[in-house]
Amino acid sequence: MKSKFTTFSIACALTFGSLVGNQAMAADTIKVGVLHSLSGTMAISETTLKDTMLMLIKEQNKKGGLLGKQLEAVVVDPASDWPLFAEKARELIEKEKVASVFGCWTSVSRKSVLPVFEELNSLLFYPVQYEGEESSKNVFYTGAAPNQQAIPAVDYLMNDLQVKRWVLAGTDYVYPRTTNKILEAYLKTKGVADEDIMINYTPFGHSDWQSIVSDVKKFGSTGKKTAVVSTINGDANVPFYKELGNQGITADNIPVIAFSVGEEELSGIDTKPLVGHLAAWNYFMSVDSETNDAFIESWQKFIKSEKRVTNDPMEATYIGFNMWIKAVEKAGTTDPASVQDAIIGVTVPNLSGGYSAMMPNHHITKPVLIGEIQDDGQFEIVWQTAGTEAGDAWSDYLPGSKDLISDWRAPFSCGNYNVKTGKCSGQK
């Protein structure tokens, strides 16, 4: 009996001791989780963001770290497998005890980790443009909401290029479907008739674009200026643009504006037939600013290649990371609840020469840029907003969401407050 007790107390002591030991170890560094796919289909895009995080952390450590401690990156690989994202997120928060997580690319991966972050009350910084219609206390959306990318792009086409007829073409999944629903509603408020809107969805990786391009051509031959708004996903773009070129559709007769084609995607294709087609982002590598020059230089030095390009999600990662650093410094702790309070209103430089601020709805302010593809795979900026645009979590053009607002400041603290009914549904 006695021996059993001794064993128990020794075990207790050991456990306690190891806990204390862990605590002491953790005190030396602040852990930062990086949750990007390094294998599988999404590895193409997400590997770059993992490298961006490693570079930012290295630079921050050179500057003396955070709160007098060094930062330590904890990189995990969710392998483009959506349920695995949730498991890895749990592992980062519970086992690795990271102070915050930077990660996800696709909306479905974000939806998969969302309950984990809300349950464990941790922080996620999400750096990719998305369809909106979401606001979580635990997620900070540093990519564009539809009103920071899609709506200004349509405005540009309507006002500067006098486009009257619209083709909304997308890959068949949640982001294009929601974005096109918002755009369709928006175009109708601007007086565009039903017969002047053509909506088309194609499967992932669609490669036979003959009939669709021919339809677009017919749709655009009625004498009214026509444009294609494309939410076509990565891989399917190459055969799409090839077919456009072969059927003789050039940017000056039917321009295509894309929301998912950036410098990284263009680096794999011959862009000569695409010259003049457009893309809308909040950042282009060709932006002329000192912060951007410095960023490109340190990126190419870090990755040891002068051929590597920078793109919009990298800028969003950069902004998100710097906002978190500033908020932690302001709060004096990495405790998620204190950082959530401190980060609202935090302002950091973006790469286009201005500043971005975290809004109460956990979205940020950014400028909107429209660029034309050049033959060297870069974008020539042809239009940009005068100032910055604040991200809107709930679209003003969808019937279900136009009455909703989001404000995470205490004591209001609600992600989807209905101004008509005066009720807050969902997470508080």
Add this chain to the structure above:
Amino acid sequence: MHQAQSSPYKIKALFILLLSMLFFSLAGLCNANEKAEQFDEGTTLLLQKNFQEKKKGIEKIATSGDKRAEAILLALLDGKLFRIKKDNTLVYARVASPKIEITAALSGKPLGSIKKRKLKKISINNTLRSTIKDALAKIDLTNPDPQVRKDAVNKLTTNLTMESSTLLAKQLQSEQDNDVREALTTAMAITALRSGDNEARMLALNDLKGNLNPAVHNELTRLIAEEEDITIRSKAESVLSSIDSKISFYGLVETLFFGLSLGSVLVLAAIGLAITFGVIGVINMAHGELIMLGAYTTYVIQQMLPGSIGIALFLSIPAAFIISGLTGIVIERTVIRFLYGRPLETLLATFGISLILQQAVRSIFSPLNRSVASPAWMSGSFQINPILSLTTNRTVIFIFSLLVFAGLYLVLKKSSIGLQVRAVSQNRKMARAMGIQAARVDALTFGLGSGIAGIAGVALSQLTNVGPNLGQAYIIDSFMVVVFGGVGNLWGTLISGLTLGVANKFLEPWAGAMLAKILILIFIILFIQKRPQGLFPQKGRAAG
């Protein structure tokens, strides 16, 4: 008769011409000096950063009448016009690696070579691009090449203004080429439709019967919506319906072409499988990856021969055949031959091989897609009439796939190896008894099927992404074609591939790309329930 009919609006054209001559003679008063002055003003405006200013510059250059105008506008359109950062001299740049050779744009003097960093491109946007194209079309009306003149006329017709119809009327007087005259007559008829002269309008409508130019269609639609005169309106309606019935006919032809082209891609992807699966009965899940290897071979050969894309593409065909074929033989000798008669194990083993090949390509070439360039003769399209054009790359691939089919068919029917392959597939024991080495024939057959997959990869590299996932996109379709066509029958594969392609394309406009694919799959499932042997069942071992 025709001449007499069209005369009323020819008279009108003459009147416009007289007006325009007056205008031009006034313009002619400006002496050469003023021309050059306007041209210089225009080129100075090009140096501005603001696109509005540049647009003014382009218009000034275009209307200056200066001889240098065309060259400078063309260079601007092609992105070959630069300025030297130091002194803002406009230059044409030509890459002569590693340096760039420049020529002064204004004087035409060669200025030697310069580093790229010292130059800045004169950038343009879409609005400027169409301004330049319109301006060039006006200049091109006097181009010696009739095709260029015709294109210019058609370009101006799509957006006909008073000014451009004056220009076109003038051109009609001096034009000799019949095709260009026809295009000009169309433009004149549209102009006539806009006039107040009802007789001229009726004649114009007569002339426009069956005219497929989209500008005519739009003009008639507008006319019908706005016209108050009943006779003119009903005439316009009948002309429009004659045009519409022609359009829907050509629409059908176009859809048929799209279908055949999709079908030929399916046949190409599936025909190798028709041999490995059909003749020797191996369910080869790595078939898609053998296609992918062919596509990567094209990429590698193109990298080795920069500057001669066309030759590289031709060389890729035998190279891809050899590489994929050898890979196929290695797979057969090391894995599949131990698994004959055990389809489930073969399926799993070849699926494993497909993953290995994919990951190997990821490690060697990176997970990013590689870009394979198309030679100039494989881009663009053959214009049959204003609404029907066949894209060149699809046409070439259609012919190519028929050639591959014919070649394979000959090999199997006429060569001694073909005879042995058929013998083994029909009755293995009897063939062996006749002294045929069945194991060797198996390996060669598998190699042949794999090699054909490699050739398919060369063709696909011209249509889609060259990446590690290329094969996965085609494996299902390939099995679908082979199973539908009847296992082990080459003709079956050809007919089934083309049928599925055409059916898909006829369903697509009606059901959308997603649903069309699903409907085809459902159809095949039902079909296989009824006829498990496919369209053309084979007699022999595979049928046994």
